[in-house]
Amino acid sequence: MKFRITPINGGVCAVDGIYASGVNAGFKKDGFDLGFIRSDEEMDIVYTFTTNKFQAAPIKYVLNNDIKKTNFILANSKNANAMTGIEGIKDIEEILGFLNENIEVKNPIMSSTGVIGVRIDKDKIKAGIEKFDFNEKNSDKFAKSIMTTDSFKKEIAFEVEGEFGKFKIGGVAKGAGMINPAMATMLCFITTDANIPSDEMDEVLKANLEESFNAISVDGDTSTNDSVFLMSTKKGGYEKEAFREALKKVMQKLSLDIVKDGEGATKAVAFVVTGAKDDKEAKKTAKAFTNSLLVKTAIFGEDPNWGRIASTVGASGVECDENKLKISFENVVVYNRGEILFDEETENKAHNVMKKDEFKIYVDLGMGDGKFTAYGCDLSYDYVKINAEYRT
């Protein structure tokens, strides 16, 4: 082993020279709703944003200004600042101008989540900014300040040691609904002091997306605000393989936390697809499971209704053959290359697998070597409740 990855506390603040916190700016009745991450010196930053064509104003602001270094991220919940046009961008400029009167910032950016189509309340944000203690190192408060329908905060940090020296990496994310990331998910902030070359940051971030945020779905709806940010102070050590591995761990942990916290979800399920014609078709199939209402409700009902899984394969548009298909709930095979193995005993065993909070469903298409694992959750009464009552 050339390096060792150890979990540590501190979230995004685990990294030296990075500060974060949150306050109540009056968007939520109680609790944090406005937060920041900042650094002593400017950090290199790379990002990946939603493929939704109506990108929110904070995303446009970052892209318009081609931000590559920053020392301040301001983040709020309860308002996405999306579909707000030029005015939405002007609001950000005014807010960041005000911020600069309170603390000297370099290329500050904003990141927002919440309701789409409503102008942001600048006065509340400004009042919130005045409440900030800029010297707090409190990743917990920051993580809470970006939560919307999330039921728990999503945070992780590691220290990585090897012959190259050591570095730290920490991340925070939010998300529970409107989750079907096409390039990234709702909001995710990752900090590190790894001395990673600037031109490698973007590459390594995107390399890990496919098996983390791009592999999850709560409801098939791709948001206007999906953003993943990776920032580095570059004060620590660096080794490519170690960094890639640590970043992958951070991104997988945070993306799986989002599925586990899927709106109303009671179960997190990994759909392991193998034997597809190629990886692309495997992904298409695996994602189809995470977005099928009938598969999701069967999971909620702990009903090993494998016919719905088969039907979803057939409808997903991939090359398949019912005489080559194999379906298992963990190690319980219910359908094997044309043979139905679903008797009372098998049904009971599969039902028992589904009683667990987390389990795997294996689907082998028998067509080739393509594989992909997607992570989804069930569809419960509470999903409907949360989303039918979101604004009321």
Place this chain on the structure above:
Amino acid sequence: MKFRITPINGGVCAVDGIYASGVNAGFKKDGFDLGFIRSDEEMDIVYTFTTNKFQAAPIKYVLNNDIKKTNFILANSKNANAMTGIEGIKDIEEILGFLNENIEVKNPIMSSTGVIGVRIDKDKIKAGIEKFDFNEKNSDKFAKSIMTTDSFKKEIAFEVEGEFGKFKIGGVAKGAGMINPAMATMLCFITTDANIPSDEMDEVLKANLEESFNAISVDGDTSTNDSVFLMSTKKGGYEKEAFREALKKVMQKLSLDIVKDGEGATKAVAFVVTGAKDDKEAKKTAKAFTNSLLVKTAIFGEDPNWGRIASTVGASGVECDENKLKISFENVVVYNRGEILFDEETENKAHNVMKKDEFKIYVDLGMGDGKFTAYGCDLSYDYVKINAEYRT
């Protein structure tokens, strides 16, 4: 007006020489679950089936035997006879052989709906066949015998009169869940005595699909059993335009009934998309609304959360521009080409529109002349209840 279309009673039996009925064969605790449509003489028949690659055994049977004329359709609910392989087809052959011992049939076919992945109970079907009164003209019993989670029967008939003479056309359909027809929907049977040339039947059926069954979605799941059959005794009159119009009315009525009866649905909504780059993009957008969980739950909550509609447009992959987009709930404009018109008064008006059982949401993309209207329903607690408890 060259012809007149008048609603009449009788469903599929409105047509002379056509008989139909249903019995309880023991699949449902109470009520009809096995039915038939038959004719005195052989009828021309055309059909369109699901694009799900795992087509059910009854569909394979029709395709394998290249059926073009028939005098008997046997239909059952509670078991889809899908994912049952060669055995599923052999079961059909045995059942139809038994049928022929009870009544002389020519090229009989079967049509099934229900749970996927379970062998059909041949003994129950045979016992049911023995209960049939083959001389009944009872479309009502037939319509009920194919219902699964449907809460009402779907039936319609017209008499069409013109200079060419007259003909009758009647139809029956079922469907409430696993509805996202890619070529057709769950089950639909249309009878007519129009003397339509055999080579025009298929053309006119497919011409009307796009604005009927292909325009609806309950849950985005394309079934293994979707089938639409059009049968003609050819004893009546015929005129192309009149027939096309009458068939369209039958198909639109039955497909809209399916949306209104969507599992757990409380509202049926028409998503009228205009101004898309082309009709294909309009369809992509309109169908995206019918399948968005967030749009569907907002409709259930009567919440005019137009941001979710905008976000769905942006995520649907079509050419769009937030400065050209326009969104209205009936005549209440909430967003107009970059301008948010969503104040308290507008919100109340839009909310009032959404209180209705049926309403239209208009979305103009402002990019071209493409248009498409899709029909969908809301997502309620009852959808989850129905599908989490389906087999238990």
